[in-house]
Amino acid sequence: MFLGWVVLLCLMSLVPEASAADPRTRSILVLEQSDVRGPFYAAIFNGLRSKVNDPASAPVTLYAENLDLSRFGGEDYEQSLQRHLVTKYRDKPIGAVVAVGAAALEYALRWRSDLWPDVPVVFAFVDEATIAGLSLPHNVTGRMTRLRLRDMVEAGRAVVPSLRHVALLGDHLEDQPVFRHFADEIPAIEEELDVMDLTGMPMPEQRRRVSALSSDTAILYTAGYSDGAGTYFPPTDALALIAEAANRPIVAPLESYIGRGAVGGYVAFPALIGTEAAELALEILDGRDVASIPIAVGDSMKPVFDWRQLKRWGVDERRLPAGSEIRNRVLPIWRQYPQEVASIALVLLLQSGLIAALLYEHKQRRKAEVEARARLSELAHVNRQATASELSASIAHELNQPLGAVLANAETAELLLGSPQPDVEEIKEILGDVRRNTQRASDVISRLRRLLKKAQVEPHDVDVNQVVDEVFKFVSAQASASDVDLTQRLEPRPLGIRGDTIQLQQVVLNLVINGIEAIGDARGGSRRMVVGSTARLSDALVEIAVSDSGPGIAADKLGNVFDPFYTTKTHGMGMGLSIARTIIEAHGGSIHAENQCGGGSIFRVRLPLTQSPAEEVQ
Numbered sequence: 213m214f215l216g217w218v219v220l221l222c223l224m225s226l227v228p229e230a231s232a233a234d235p236r237t238r239s240i241l242v243l244e245q246s247d248v249r250g251p252f253y254a255a256i257f258n259g260l261r262s263k264v265n266d267p268a269s270a271p272v273t274l275y276a277e278n279l280d281l282s283r284f285g286g287e288d289y290e291q292s293l294q295r296h297l298v299t300k301y302r303d304k305p306i307g308a309v310v311a312v313g314a315a316a317l318e319y320a321l322r323w324r325s326d327l328w329p330d331v332p333v334v335f336a337f338v339d340e341a342t343i344a345g346l347s348l349p350h351n352v353t354g355r356m357t358r359l360r361l362r363d364m365v366e367a368g369r370a371v372v373p374s375l376r377h378v379a380l381l382g383d384h385l386e387d388q389p390v391f392r393h394f395a396d397e398i399p400a401i402e403e404e405l406d407v408m409d410l411t412g413m414p415m416p417e418q419r420r421r422v423s424a425l426s427s428d429t430a431i432l433y434t435a436g437y438s439d440g441a442g443t444y445f446p447p448t449d450a451l452a453l454i455a456e457a458a459n460r461p462i463v464a465p466l467e468s469y470i471g472r473g474a475v476g477g478y479v480a481f482p483a484l485i486g487t488e489a490a491e492l493a494l495e496i497l498d499g500r501d502v503a504s505i506p507i508a509v510g511d512s513m514k515p516v517f518d519w520r521q522l523k524r525w526g527v528d529e530r531r532l533p534a535g536s537e538i539r540n541r542v543l544p545i546w547r548q549y550p551q552e553v554a555s556i557a558l559v560l561l562l563q564s565g566l567i568a569a570l571l572y573e574h575k576q577r578r579k580a581e582v583e584a585r586a587r588l589s590e591l592a593h594v595n596r597q598a599t600a601s602e603l604s605a606s607i608a609h610e611l612n613q614p615l616g617a618v619l620a621n622a623e624t625a626e627l628l629l630g631s632p633q634p635d636v637e638e639i640k641e642i643l644g645d646v647r648r649n650t651q652r653a654s655d656v657i658s659r660l661r662r663l664l665k666k667a668q669v670e671p672h673d674v675d676v677n678q679v680v681d682e683v684f685k686f687v688s689a690q691a692s693a694s695d696v697d698l699t700q701r702l703e704p705r706p707l708g709i710r711g712d713t714i715q716l717q718q719v720v721l722n723l724v725i726n727g728i729e730a731i732g733d734a735r736g737g738s739r740r741m742v743v744g745s746t747a748r749l750s751d752a753l754v755e756i757a758v759s760d761s762g763p764g765i766a767a768d769k770l771g772n773v774f775d776p777f778y779t780t781k782t783h784g785m786g787m788g789l790s791i792a793r794t795i796i797e798a799h800g801g802s803i804h805a806e807n808q809c810g811g812g813s814i815f816r817v818r819l820p821l822t823q824s825p826a827e828e829v830q
Contacts, residue, residue: 236332236497237307239273240264240490243320245281245313245389251448252468252482253278256312256337259486269494275304281315281389282437283444294323301327308493311335311354312485314342314389321346332502336489336510337480341393343507351502355488355510357480359390359465361397361432365405367463367477367515368430371527375430377406379422381454381462382434382447384412391434391465414441415450419457431462433474448472461525467516470539475525476517478533484512588794595791596663596718599725603690610656610689614649621646659686662714663721671799673822674713675706676756680744683720687728691742696728701745707754708822711799719795719803720744722788723758723815730762730813754821759814764807773805 242260246253257276264272279293306328311317317335324333335343335354343356369375378401382388385395401407410421411434418439422431436450445453448468455462455473464474467481488510496502515533519541522529529538546553600607621642628634628642659682684698691698727742742760749755765773772778774793779786796803801819808814 236499237305238270238497239275239305239307240310240493240497241301241306241308241328242274242276242310242312243316244276244278245311245316245319246278250446250468252466252480253312255468255482256486256489259483260310260336260490261486262483263487263490264494272494272497275301275306279316279319281313281319285315290319290323293319294326297327306331307497309333310489310493312337312489314338317342317354318346318389321349321352332496334489334492334496337390337482337485339390339393340509341396342389348507353492353502353505353507355485355492355508355512357485358509358513359393359480360478361394361401363478363513364432364463364465365401365430367533368432368461370531370533371461371463371475371517371522371525372428372430373531374428375405377408377426377429379408379410379425379429379431379460380434381410381418381422381431382436382450383438385434387412388435394434412440415439415443415445415453418454422454422458422460425458425460427460429460431458431460433462433464433469435466461521461527470516470518473521474518475521475527476536476539477515478513479516481512481514485510488512585798588791588798591787592715592718592791592795593664595722595787596714599718599721599788600660600664603687603725607656607660607689609693611653614653614656617649618646618653621649655685663717665714671710671712674709674711674716676709676716676746676754676819677702677707679713679716680720680746680756683717683724684744686717687721687724690725691728694728694732695740696731697741698724699741699743701743703746703748703754705748707746707748709754709799709819710822711819715795716799719792719817720756720758722792723817726788726815727758727760727762727813730760748821749818750821752821754819756817756819757814758817759808759812761812764811764813765805767807770805770807774803 242257244253244257261274264274277297309320309324309328309331311320311333312335314337317333317338320327320333324331330351333349333352333354335352337357338354339359340356343354365375365378368378380394382391385392398407408429410418413421418436425431431454433451433454435447436445436454437447438444439450447466451462451464451469451474452472458473461475462473463477464470465477465479467479470476470479492505495505515536517527517529517532517536517538519538521527522538529536532538625639625642625646628639663686680700680702684700688698724742724744731740731742740761742758745757745759747755747757769780774789775786776790777786778790793803796817796819799819801817803815803817805813805815
């Protein structure tokens, strides 16, 4: 029995001291001295709430009261608050009170015996001078915020190297619980600089004064809730109005002022202030004795400056306090959006590569097209020569006829001239026949030369009626020798297209020769004839049709007649229609073959018509 008591006492001696205290009710009431519109106090509460709501901690009920002591005060107001809080929290046990701001702390201390007499109090955002002037009970602790006018002056020296004057702006210092101790520092500052007190002035007057400061002045802004005219401003809005008119940089002590016109300075970080207060409150709720938590200076003050304001006032960053944080720095776009810029650069690079490849491919295609046209021209020339060879007998016949007539007329004329009385009129008619037959022979030779000419393909305005007419005249002797009638049914109006006359004539020539030869292979049947016709199919299309009265094309061969080396002739090369199709497609047209209902075949060539053929073709 004795041994058991000894063991129990030993175990009790090993229990940590902290766990000896009973855990408190897990609820926290936050008393803020300002109102909910202040971004600085809102950030303090957010920092506190984030820490309290940490999933790793046990659940905590969080209450918050904005006392609005910056605008309201007095015994009656505080008593009304006391009654309100007593009523509101009568059935809500509070484990710890967090007082944010010197005024909130002072209120909590004055009324804690009526509100929460035994509840620990954690203060936050209270300066050292205020704490030193208070007589704190044993169950009050917290983290002090080191707000000093001296630090604002030193920040002013960093942004204004030739600093000789500082202008204080905001509410009267005695009306600001957070900054009222600055008044105690002013005498020491005045030994070095000229201190201009512009606090408490109406806003228009403050704006006027800050717009006419000398170049060796820095503006020190604390907080402006209401100006001398009684107009209320949120402190950040008041700062923005002052910064809009100020001709000198504004040093500020709160982080919420960065980005609202202040150049920066040693600023208090509200989120850190809230986090520090929450950590202390949670320790207390977990059972830690408040007396074991010493009051100390928090780690919530850091030098922060606005890059845009530094640029505005030409401040050299090397003059800023060591460890200064620069915010709102405008980085080069490739540093702001490195992935996006890299993606765009990659896309541009790929596009450039694709464009280069397309240009190279286009160049190669153009080169291939030029070479193809050259080969086509050579092939067409060879084909024309072969056709001319086939027509040699007809050409010779065509030439012999006029030359023979010329010879006969010449002999007749000699006889007439040798008679005693030459018939002059008859001689004139003979000479006329000589001239016409000579012209006829000359025309035959000209057409043959044009057909056999090898020239560069140069599109120009062409009338398809003239093309068909020229070819039909050229092969008239061949048709006559083959006992085939050639018939033209041409559109009365000119049909202008863009193309090469010789190549188009070659196409029609191939079709007509094929028709004559097809009729020659036929035995018996109806009338032997080849018909060439032209027609305007629409405002944009013209058709040349060459039909014959031959046996037609076998139905299963219609799809092959334009294939290279396909022929039904015994000695044919099978290149004529293939070349014809290539020529027509090079002119932007089409060619196809079909059989006629009454027998024979018909080849239809369709080409794009120029817009004003009547005007272009002369």
